[in-house]
Amino acid sequence: MDKEEKDFLLEKIMIEYGHELVRLAFTYVKDAGIAKDMVQNTFIKCYKNLGSFRFDAQIKTWLYRITINECKDYLKSWNYKKVQVRSFISETAKSVLPSTEKTVIDKYNNDEIKENILSLPKLYREVIYLYYYESLKTEEIAKVLDISVNTVKTRLRRAKQRLESKIKEAQV
Template identity: 55%
Template sequence: MERIEKEELLEEVMIEHGDDLVRLAFHYVKDQETAKDMVQNSFIKCYEKIELFRFDSSLKTWLYRITINQCKDHLKSWHVRKVSVKNILEHAVASILPSTEDKVIQDVSNQEMKSFVQTLSTNYQEVIYLYYYKSFTIAEIAEVTGLNNNTVKTRLSRAKQKLRNLMKEDRIYD
């Protein structure tokens, strides 16, 4: 692939998927600027490795996989593991910028649901986010996360049950 073609493809991909990838990365790293860095690294990797892309899947799912791997690598890094959970949470709350979804979903019940989802483990947040907020199919989630379909279904089912239990405790879901 020629350099000009690669640059045009990269620009198109950045425009089409950039915001979605930042939101995905934010769910992992809980910091807007770090999320943007993760996505920038993903686009660099996409540019460098586009010749290796076999088109067995869509470019979108490949980019999601690259971004998730970038985030997981970041979270495994020495620096991130040494930072206290309290500091991460305080910084995340202070750095959240209103996204398109937040502007659309402004009523109280949806905000409560979002807070319930954020109490779930990353494994459950991941499948809830991709399934409900990004409208991915089970197969697409499996491809993006590297899990098998049954594992995705199980995590989705368990996440929904945990959400139901949380809502029952708050007397929202009777």
């Protein structure tokens, strides 16, 4: 397949599937700008690999798979988690936590909570973020992180225990 054929096919694909792919990506990343970036990455990968695409499968299915993988990679990336955790802590921690935890936060300095959450190991930080900020169910967190539901529940419980002990230490 020469460059002109690839260019023409990519343009056709972008026009035909662009909006569908953005909607699909949005369901994963929940941000329109990032969803468009994910689709842009999808089209780049599509262009690079058009020569190896076997036309026995539907191109739509192939594009969906690339988009989903792009979104999952993004959601697993440390950059995404770091940005989102900081945003979560600084903007919405008080409003998304259940009332008993909210009471503790009201008594406790927000900067100290931020430090305590950020000091947690990555595996605890990410489940705290996804559970409280993204309001994902444990099953959804398991899919995003590619771990079992029981592992998610265990990490959530341990993260809460660690935060609770850190808060108690600071208050003594």
